[in-house]
Amino acid sequence: TTDLYPTRQAAQPTVLDRTEPVVHGSAGDGPFDAAGLADLERTGYAQIPDLVTADEVARMNAELERLAQDPKVLDDERTIVEADSVADIAVRSIFQVHETNEVFRAIAHDPRVVDRARQVLGSDVYLHQSRVNFKPGFFGKDFSWHSDFETWHAEDGMPTPRAISVSISLTDNYTFNGPLMIMPGSHRKYVSCVGETPDDNYKQSLVMQGAGTPDRAVLEEFAQTYGIDVLTGSAGGATMFDSNCMHASNGNVTPFARSNVFLVFNSVENACVEPFAAPTPRPDFLGARDHTAI
């Protein structure tokens, strides 16, 4: 497969134009209307208030809490634990929950979610990745700026950015508790990063980003050009965002924890091949190797 989005190969960062559209379907294909699709094409994201009910939020939060205390889950390599100090330990992410857990399997296959993903991607879709995220209060960690697609391309072999993430909020997102930040419009540019991918990079990069980190001068220019949108909203709402959005989140010292369900849909016409810039593909729980349509 031709590498349309080379990264981690050159000594200098470069910025390429994205050649594919963001939205592949049309208003006739599903829940988004024409204005909603146009906004998504332009900004790279869409906010969907009240995607799920308060009851569903409560059920998913209870399930997340139960999982975070299950010794088997804690011992699983698909569970990422955040430790600020001996006293401050929290489960940050549990991956592949659409396969291991009935509650999260259901939401990952729910038409409210999948129909929107199919509409945007203009084809059948499959789950490239799923996880539940928990950002604790008082010591929630930040995530520095990155494009998910850059990692999925380099390390999972995703050919083009024909993939979209759905983040369903299980808590209220305020400006002050470390919400998602997106540089609107940045998804139309691809930042080719410097540095090679080390072996088993994911073990390190799930905790702190190394390879795949955009150059700071590029980020400064992007921030001036695109600005930064802070994505606030109530529990039960969702954000869908293009795989190539430049995004980040600050830490959280407030008492208000944040949690969400995170689902990544890829087009079956964009199924992953061999990694473009890594010795071997990441494990299945980070980037699915089974591309069967939902």
Add this chain to the structure above:
Amino acid sequence: TTDLYPTRQAAQPTVLDRTEPVVHGSAGDGPFDAAGLADLERTGYAQIPDLVTADEVARMNAELERLAQDPKVLDDERTIVEADSVADIAVRSIFQVHETNEVFRAIAHDPRVVDRARQVLGSDVYLHQSRVNFKPGFFGKDFSWHSDFETWHAEDGMPTPRAISVSISLTDNYTFNGPLMIMPGSHRKYVSCVGETPDDNYKQSLVMQGAGTPDRAVLEEFAQTYGIDVLTGSAGGATMFDSNCMHASNGNVTPFARSNVFLVFNSVENACVEPFAAPTPRPDFLGARDHTAI
């Protein structure tokens, strides 16, 4: 002197009512009108847009930049350096600038600032502390929740919270670059903290807070009761806030750095005595021992 606000003495945190007013003067005494004073009494803070001009902001930023590169300043104990990694080093604060630097001496004595402090405190005032702060982009550090007065009382011997801080913004404060957060109304309560003050606690506490940390259960209750205000605003504006406000700031992963001039005025009728919960007073550059009125 009677200890009206005991702290760092008991094994359990307690919350006491504040007995003194916040505002000691009246509208006839100075720049704030009656509504402004009432807001300050109620919320614990006041925002003053355009306190200084764009030219003054530029001059102070240039001076801050010059100081942060002066080897003598870098080597001074009054300069606090923040190091995230070998590559990410930044001067975070330079203390006592109202005595060491002409530009900052001038603003610390400027009537636009001092008249407001006198009006709120209802008396002549002196500078308890001054500093310039710089929160870098990409790796700016957070500050966890605390009341300044708790530290000034415990470690500097400030009898009551008849002191007010003025923070003059030298950069724009957005919701996303780690701005000041205040729990409005929290200044009417005093959180007595647990734990003794170690010797020379300031050397540690300037980098990461230890003694004087409010209990998390208390902070959760405060957050529910008071909520959190995020103080945004343009460069040149100022925030004045009561010494007993519960405040914090998140880290900053955005490219937008933040800097400000920070001036603490204390009433001459509230001059510091011996520390209420520390073996010896902190150095003069953190808490002035000379209480001569401006």
